[in-house]
Amino acid sequence: MTIATTPALDWQVTRNLAARSPQERDAILANPGFGQHFTDHTVDVCWSVGGGWHRPRVQPYGPISLDPSAAVLHYGQEIFEGLKAYRHADGSIWTFRPEANAARMQRSARRLALPELPVEYFIDALEQLIAIDGEWVPSEPETSLYLRPFMFAKEAFLGVRPANKVAFYLIASPAGPYFSGGVAPVSIWLSTNYARAGKGGTGAAKTGGNYASSLLPQAEAAENGCQQVLFLSEDTYLEELGGMNVVLVYRDGTLVTPDSDSILEGITRDSILQLARDRGHRVEQRRVTIDEWREGAASGDITEVFACGTAAVVTPIGQLKAADFTIGSPDAVAGEVTMSLREELTDIQYGRVEDRHGWLHRLDN
């Protein structure tokens, strides 16, 4: 009997001769911000209809050369992922549930008619980048190296069909603590003029177009003094924020989060809900109306609301502002359940407590 396996990639590694010096790197790592600086190398793998996945390379970080007719520039056939590498106290480097990001990237690929990168290649790519750029993983508390895999249609043609040539890339960017002055509740804006996704659309895929369409409502949120925007479906049901999922905490300890096939299934949310279940909380994934939130907040049945995602982990929501009503207050304090779930998850990610679910994957072997 033969068992089908994915052939191992034969990486071609080209070192960056202009890589930053240890002093230059340390200066960046002392204050990395988010998404501002990039490591010295990229990883990329080509795909074509006849050739499958081929030419796996580790190369110096630099501009990508694209034909002006490359399909991604016209039709947006593109997907991406986001996860982090964490440095533990003993210096080792780990990431969190990478196979879940790899599987989500495959689901996004299916929806965008892109090829599915095998999970093994996704994880191999992360290990290749850390093997060459591992020194870029910062070690200060709550810092990380943000990993950004992405895939796009690079075939040069005009016409609405799936591209026959595609590129997968991985870049990485050191990230400082998301909340520099400690975790603080945010205000969010209820978007009623715009939707993020529709039934049968691409809402569940991590594709650039979803984010492009969130920029205008996000600007509206900022004009109204809010940091994030909340989207509804059918003008009624909670969906998610522009880049995070949302969870309501009830007085009896129940956690409720929207069930929808047009939101991105967050890996942070899934993990937080598992930790809550482990503690004995009831967890419900179901449709939630904006009225349920309004009435629950008014009656005191809903005691906390938080957003969650890889970048900020867990963010308490202090206030929801809409054109004609407001829930909560900008001076709200972070809830206890929110903060203790946040702490437990980050303790696992940074290796401070036992990883009882086997979520961590070591990257520096």
Ligand SMILES: Cc1ncc(COP(=O)(O)O)c(C=O)c1O
């Ligand atoms: C639209 C959207 N929803 C939810 C999430 C949270 O997903 P995750 O927890 O996997 O980062 C993200 C962030 O990646 C996102 O962009």
